[in-house]
Amino acid sequence: MDNFISGIHNYCDRWCERCVYADRCRVFAMEKEDRQVAANDPKWETSLEPITKTLEEAIKLLDKMAREKGIDLTRTDPEFEKERAEQKTAVEKHPLTQKSMAYLELSRQWLEQGLVKICMDKIFEEVELGIRTMQEGEREILLLRESLEVIRWYHHFIVAKSHRALMGKEGGYEKVLPEKDRDYNGTAKITRIAIERSLRAWATLLGFFEEEESALFRIMAALQQVQAELEQTFPDMDLFVRPGFDK
Numbered sequence: 031m032d033n034f035i036s037g038i039h040n041y042c043d044r045w046c047e048r049c050v051y052a053d054r055c056r057v058f059a060m061e062k063e064d065r066q067v068a069a070n071d072p073k074w075e076t077s078l079e080p081i082t083k084t085l086e087e088a089i090k091l092l093d094k095m096a097r098e099k100g101i102d103l104t105r106t107d108p109e110f111e112k113e114r115a116e117q118k119t120a121v122e123k124h125p126l127t128q129k130s131m132a133y134l135e136l137s138r139q140w141l142e143q144g145l146v147k148i149c150m151d152k153i154f155e156e157v158e159l160g161i162r163t164m165q166e167g168e169r170e171i172l173l174l175r176e177s178l179e180v181i182r183w184y185h186h187f188i189v190a191k192s193h194r195a196l197m198g199k200e201g202g203y204e205k206v207l208p209e210k211d212r213d214y215n216g217t218a219k220i221t222r223i224a225i226e227r228s229l230r231a232w233a234t235l236l237g238f239f240e241e242e243e244s245a246l247f248r249i250m251a252a253l254q255q256v257q258a259e260l261e262q263t264f265p266d267m268d269l270f271v272r273p274g275f276d277k
């Protein structure tokens with residue numbers, strides 16, 4: 031028996047280099063193996079051949095089984111397609127999607143100005159000029175770098191995970207399960223964690239950019255709106271226990 035935690039990768043933030051459960055995650059192990067193969071084999075592309083062949087054989091077998099049962103896999107089910115299209119439209123129009131996109135846009139615009147880099151350069155300069163001590167400089171650079179990394183890591187993640195949670199809820203396929211077992215609640219929960227970490231990171235930046243105060247408050251307000259909408263849409267998310275992370 032292996033030591034992997036089943037399903038842990040479904041409700042994490044995919045920040046593997048910071049993950050305390052990396053050695054218990056099957057996805058991490060597989061990706062590590064792939065990286066090693068790619069590093070050691072210059073013809074890695076050709077080493078994928080066996081997988082491609084296996085997939086092709088699996089598809090042929092599936093096709094054969096379907097034909098035997100009189101099912102045509104090439105035919106689409108119009109009812110299913112219609113439902114799927116309605117589900118997508120509902121998710122796109124949902125306030126959670128709109129708000130998470132609005133946050134992403136505000137965040138992206140602010141980051142694109144490169145103000146954090148300018149601020150870090152200024153700190154380096156002040157250390158060189160003796161206006162700040164080395165320790166002060168290092169501490170501030172670390173805070174800035176960490177905040178920037180957190181914001182960058184999560185701003186797309188919040189949009190993607192909100193979308194996934196909404197698709198799950200709108201699909202209605204999980205209605206037969208109790209709330210505590212519904213995948214969309216686990217997804218909503220990691221989304222809220224990402225929001226909370228991002229809010230702390232923006233709050234840290236506030237301490238460095240007095241002149242940007244109103245822009246930063248606007249971004250944080252947008253993110254708080256995403257949080258409120260998420261909590262309203264998924265009121266039972268805390269019932270879900272994420273494998274490994276929630277004990």
Ligand code: SF4
Binds near residue numbers: 052
């Ligand atoms: S559980 Fe950890 S190691 Fe596995 S995919 Fe998620 S972040 Fe990466």
